Structure formats: structure tokens, C-alpha cells
Amino acid sequence: MHALIAIGAVVTIGISLIGWMSLSEIARRDRAQAEMAARNLITSLGSDISRNIELFDLSLQAVAEGLQNPEVQGVSAELRQLVLFDRSTTAKNIGSLLVLDPDGNVVVESRSLTPRDTNYARRPYFQFHREHPKAGLHISAPYATKRGEYVLAISRRIDAEDGVFGGVVVGMLKLSYFHDLFRHVTVGDGDALMLMNTDGIALMRSPFNASLVGVDISQTTVTQAMLSEPAGVFEAQAGIDGIQRFYVHQTVPGLPLKISYGTAINRIYAGWRQEAWRIGALVASLCCINLALLIGLTRSLRRRDEAEEQLQRLATTDALTGLYNRRHFDQTIAREWNRARRVSVPVSVLMIDADHFKAFNDTFGHQMGDDVLAALGDCIASVTQRSSDCSARYGGEEFAVILPGVGADETLCVAEAIRSKIGALRELQQGRPDRLPTVSIGAATLVPQAGLTPRDLIKAADAALYAAKEAGRDRVMVAAIPRDLPREKPVEKLAA
Numbered sequence: 001m002h003a004l005i006a007i008g009a010v011v012t013i014g015i016s017l018i019g020w021m022s023l024s025e026i027a028r029r030d031r032a033q034a035e036m037a038a039r040n041l042i043t044s045l046g047s048d049i050s051r052n053i054e055l056f057d058l059s060l061q062a063v064a065e066g067l068q069n070p071e072v073q074g075v076s077a078e079l080r081q082l083v084l085f086d087r088s089t090t091a092k093n094i095g096s097l098l099v100l101d102p103d104g105n106v107v108v109e110s111r112s113l114t115p116r117d118t119n120y121a122r123r124p125y126f127q128f129h130r131e132h133p134k135a136g137l138h139i140s141a142p143y144a145t146k147r148g149e150y151v152l153a154i155s156r157r158i159d160a161e162d163g164v165f166g167g168v169v170v171g172m173l174k175l176s177y178f179h180d181l182f183r184h185v186t187v188g189d190g191d192a193l194m195l196m197n198t199d200g201i202a203l204m205r206s207p208f209n210a211s212l213v214g215v216d217i218s219q220t221t222v223t224q225a226m227l228s229e230p231a232g233v234f235e236a237q238a239g240i241d242g243i244q245r246f247y248v249h250q251t252v253p254g255l256p257l258k259i260s261y262g263t264a265i266n267r268i269y270a271g272w273r274q275e276a277w278r279i280g281a282l283v284a285s286l287c288c289i290n291l292a293l294l295i296g297l298t299r300s301l302r303r304r305d306e307a308e309e310q311l312q313r314l315a316t317t318d319a320l321t322g323l324y325n326r327r328h329f330d331q332t333i334a335r336e337w338n339r340a341r342r343v344s345v346p347v348s349v350l351m352i353d354a355d356h357f358k359a360f361n362d363t364f365g366h367q368m369g370d371d372v373l374a375a376l377g378d379c380i381a382s383v384t385q386r387s388s389d390c391s392a393r394y395g396g397e398e399f400a401v402i403l404p405g406v407g408a409d410e411t412l413c414v415a416e417a418i419r420s421k422i423g424a425l426r427e428l429q430q431g432r433p434d435r436l437p438t439v440s441i442g443a444a445t446l447v448p449q450a451g452l453t454p455r456d457l458i459k460a461a462d463a464a465l466y467a468a469k470e471a472g473r474d475r476v477m478v479a480a481i482p483r484d485l486p487r488e489k490p491v492e493k494l495a496a
Contacts, residue, residue: 012287019283027272031246034268035233038248038261041185041193046252046259048181049195053154053255056094056171057137059085060156063097063169067108067158085110093180095151095172099158100126102167110171120170129157129168139256141201142175142214150175150213152203175213178204190243190264198256200227212240222247226258238262318393320370321377329392329400333454336388336404341448348411348445349457350401351465352380352418355438355473357397364434373397375436379421383414400458408445408478415441415476438474440465446481 063085085097099108104121120126125140140153151172160166178195182204187193193206200218217223220239225232231250238245245262252259316328324332333349340347354360354376361369373393380399384391390402401418403411422439429435442465446457460479468477 011290015283015286015290019279022279023272023276026275027269030268030272034246034263035248038246038263039250042248042250042259042261045181045185045193046250049178049257049259050253050255052177053139053173056154056173057156059097060137060154060169060171063099063108064156064158067099067169068161093174093177095145095174097169097171100168100170102130102165107167120168123153125153125155125170126168129155130165133157133159133163133165139197141197141199142203144214145172175204179208182206182208188263188267190245190267192238192240192243192245192262194260194262196223196226196258198227198251198258203257209240222262226260235265318377321374321393321399323377323381323399324390324392326392326394329390329394329402332390332392333402333458336390336402337448337454337457340404344447345405346407346445346447347454347457348403348406348408348443349461350399350403350411350415350418351394351442351458351461352376352399352401353440353465353469354397355440355469357437360434360437368434372436375425376422376439379425380418383417383421400461406445408443411443411445412476412478415443419474419476440468440473441476442466442468442479443476444479444481 096112097110098106098115098120100120101107104119104123104126106115106118106120109115125138128138129135135157138153138155140155142150142152144150151174153170154173155168155170158166158169182193182195183206185193185206187206194202195204196202196217200216200223202212202215202217205212217240218227222236222238225234225236226247226249233246233248235244235246237243243262244265246265246268247260247262249258249260251257316324318325333347336347354372357369357372360372376397376399377391377393380391380401384401384403386403388404392400392402394400401414403414406414419439419441422436426436426438442461442463444457444460444464446452446460460481464477464479468475471477
């Protein structure tokens with residue numbers, strides 16, 4: 001039965017493990033799909049941004065190279081405008097391209113033949129190029145123009161013929177370009193698409209949040225994780241709105257910009273939760289069915305074991321007295337004899353017979369005789385209570401007791417205790433004509449050895465019983481063991 005329970009437990013654990021593995025695989029699949037979708041999106045957007053800023057940079061380089069051409073400097077202002085500035089500089093998200101001299105004054109402007117009278121020497125991008133001769137393309141932090149538009153200043157250094165600082169060519173890219181780009185992207189519920197520079201300044205977000213444009217978010221946990229590596233994935237709670245998201249991020253190719261897409265964890269695992277309910281219900285059902293079958297089978301086996309135990313008890317028990325029967329007595333004495341022989345300990349037997357039982361039976365009837373035998377059996381059983389003791393109905397009104405590991409003196413004490421128990425019951429029946437009869441008991445003790453059998457021990461006890469009968473009944477007689485046979489060795493008594 002224990003093996004059956006173990007098998008049932010293994011089956012239940014196996015079913016649960018299969019369910020858990022299935023759910024884990026679904027979760028892994030959903031996460032991988034979310035990562036792939038986000039990566040494809042930001043790669044596409046990053047390529048678009050990189051390509052457009054590269055075209056913008058080519059326009060800046062063309063202006064810087066054209067200004068170093070003496071022939072361009074010698075033509076009229078109208079022709080110089082056509083040569084220096086192509087039509088791409090008139091796009092709606094691009095402001096005027098300005099050429100600044102070494103002092104920061106505007107000397108050429110893409111959208112006007114007459115340059116504005118403004119000095120930009122204090123602008124960060126101008127100071128950057130003046131202090132960094134080897135710098136290439138520079139993208140400034142976002143800032144607001146007088147019209148309230150947020151722009152990025154994209155600039156390049158102009159070197160004079162001798163390599164000294166010759167000024168800056170700069171163009172303004174409106175952040176509305178990124179807004180228009182992101183507006184065409186369908187962002188999932190709870191998701192976030194973000195563009196920032198590598199200093200952690202937010203440039204654009206979808207869903208759009210005007211209050212974030214130009215804000216330094218470099219100290220947030222999410223931003224620090226993104227700025228710590230060129231590209232990667234991680235899960236974190238957004239500091240902006242508190243939503244737990246799975247972020248995929250990368251650097252825009254060739255530019256100091258970072259683009260990321262955060263997918264809401266709840267949205268990623270929405271399908272997984274539905275599958276979890278379905279698979280969980282299936283696993284629970286299978287486990288319940290397995291448990292029900294296990295319980296049913298266990299009960300069936302228990303009933304079978306109880307039936308077998310009852311049959312075994314019936315096969316070894318005397319129905320009238322409740323003591324063991326003759327068959328069990330014979331099996332037990334053979335087993336105990338062999339065991340005692342191996343360890344050289346004594347085995348004792350009591351043969352007990354009801355005195356004048358035939359006359360009692362003839363006088364009061366078989367029913368009363370059966371009651372007497374049952375009462376005698378109870379008295380014997382109440383005295384011989386060790387687990388190794390074997391009390392049996394030997395036949396008719398005769399009983400037998402096996403006392404393994406018990407010496408002659410202790411055997412005599414047990415026999416007297418049985419006789420006293422019966423005598424005490426007789427005292428309670430004083431004056432009754434159907435009073436319990438007395439018993440005669442024969443006791444014998446032997447240490448098994450070669451040449452002896454259990455029959456020798458039973459024969460000796462039986463002889464002692466007849467001696468007790470001849471001596472007047474209601475007494476205990478101990479068998480006389482021949483001198484050449486060992487009675488017992490001093491050994492530790494077997495535990496009851």
C-alpha cells in the first residue's frame with residue numbers, strides 16, 4: 001500500500017511538473033515574442049532617425065566644404081545660396097541653416113539672403129566646436145526657441161585653411177520630427193516608446209508627454225540601466241508612471257541617442273494568464289481524478305487486507321475461546337524451538353486441563369460447557385500477555401501455552417498465576433452448582449539441542465499434566481528432565 005501511495009504521489013507530482021513546464025514554456029514564448037516585436041520596432045525607428053540625420057549631416061558638410069571653395073565665395077549671394085543649400089534644407093521639420101564666423105556672428109543663412117543680426121558665440125554647440133577641433137557631428141540638448149518650439153542644434157565645425165577655428169555651420173531639427181515619427185507607431189496599452197540622448201535627456205515619448213521633453217531623467221533606475229550598455233533587455237518599474245515593463249533598448253546607429261520600447265508586463269502575460277487558468281484547471285482535474293482513484297484503490301486494498309487478516313485470524317484462532325488454535329500452536333512451537341536452538345535459550349510449555357470437565361458437561365449441558373471453556377481461555381490469556389507468548393486451545397477441554405525464553409522457575413510462576421486466576425474466579429462463584437472447574441497444569445522447560453524435538457517438550461509437559469491429575473488435580477506439576485539433558489542456561493530473559 002505504501003508503494004501505491006508513492007506511485008500516486010509520483011503521478012501527481014509528474015502531472016503538476018508537466019503543467020508547470022508547459023506554463024513556463026508559454027511564458028518564455030510570450031516574452032520572446034514581446035522582445036522580438038520591440039526590437040524590430042526600435043531597430044526600424046532607429047534606422048529612420050539615423051538615415052535622416054545622416055542626410056542632414058551631409059547638407060552641413062556640403063555647406064562647410066562649399067565655403068572653403070574660392071569660386072563659391074566669388075559668386076553673387078543668390079547663386080551662393082543655390083550652391084550651398086539644397087532643397088532638403090527646406091523640409092518642414094528643419095529650421096534655417098546658419099553659417100557662423102569665428103566670433104559667432106551669422107554670415108550666411110539658408111532662408112534669407114540677408115543674414116540675421118544675431119550672435120551665437122555663447123551657445124553650447126558653438127563653444128563645443130571651438131574647444132574640440134577634432135569633433136565631428138554634434139547634436140545639442142533640446143531647447144526651446146523664441147516661438148516655443150523645441151529643437152536640436154545639429155552642427156559641424158568649419159576649419160580655415162591653416163586649420164584654425166573658422167566658425168560653425170548649424171541647423172535646427174525640430175522635435176516635431178520625432179513626434180510625427182512616433183505618432184505613426186501603435187503603442188500597446190501600458191507600453192512606452194522613448195527617445196533620449198546619451199546624457200539622459202528625454203527627447204520624445206509615446207504616449208506623448210509634453211512635460212517630459214527636455215527633462216533630465218538620467219537618475220532614474222530605468223535610464224541608468226539603459227545608459228550602462230549599448231543595447232540590452234531588462235525588466236523594471238518605470239519611475240515616470242510606476243508601470244512594470246519589459247524594456248528593449250539600443251543606441252541609434254552612429255548617433256548619441258538611445259531608443260527604447262517598454263512593454264507592460266501585464267500585457268505580455270495576458271495570454272499566459274488565460275493559458276494558466278486552462279492548464280491549471282486541467283492539471284487540478286487530473287490530480288483530483290488521480291487522487292480519487294488512489295483513495296478508492298487504497299480503500300479497496302485496505303478492505304482486502306482486513307479481509308485477509310480476518311481470514312488469517314479465523315484460520316489461526318479458536319472461535320469458542322478466542323485463543324490460538326492447534327494448528328497455530330504447532331507452527332509457533334516449531335518456529336520458537338528453532339530460534340531458541342540458534343541462541344541457546346530455553347523454551348517452556350504449559351499443558352492445562354479442566355478437571356472433571358466431562359462430568360460438568362454431562363450435568364449442565366454443552367452450552368454451559370462452552371461458557372466454561374471460554375472463561376478458562378480468558379483467564380489464561382489475561383496472564384500470558386507477552387507478545388512472544390502463545391496461548392492455544394489444544395483440544396477439547398485442554399489448553400497449551402508456549403513461553404519462549406522463559407526458564408523453569410518463571411514458568412512455574414506463570415502456571416501458578418493461571419491457576420490462581422481461575423481460583424479467584426471460582427471464589428466469586430461460591431455456592432453455585434455450575435461453578436468453574438479447577439485446572440491441572442503440567443510444565444516443562446528445555447534448551448533445544450541436537451536429538452531433541454518440540455514433541456519431546458510437549459510430551460514432557462503432558463506427562464507432568466497427568467502427574468498433576470494423579471496427585472489430586474487443581475495443582476501444577478513440573479516435568480522431571482533427565483539429568484543428561486540441559487535444563488537451561490543462565491541467559492537474559494527475552495523482553496515481553
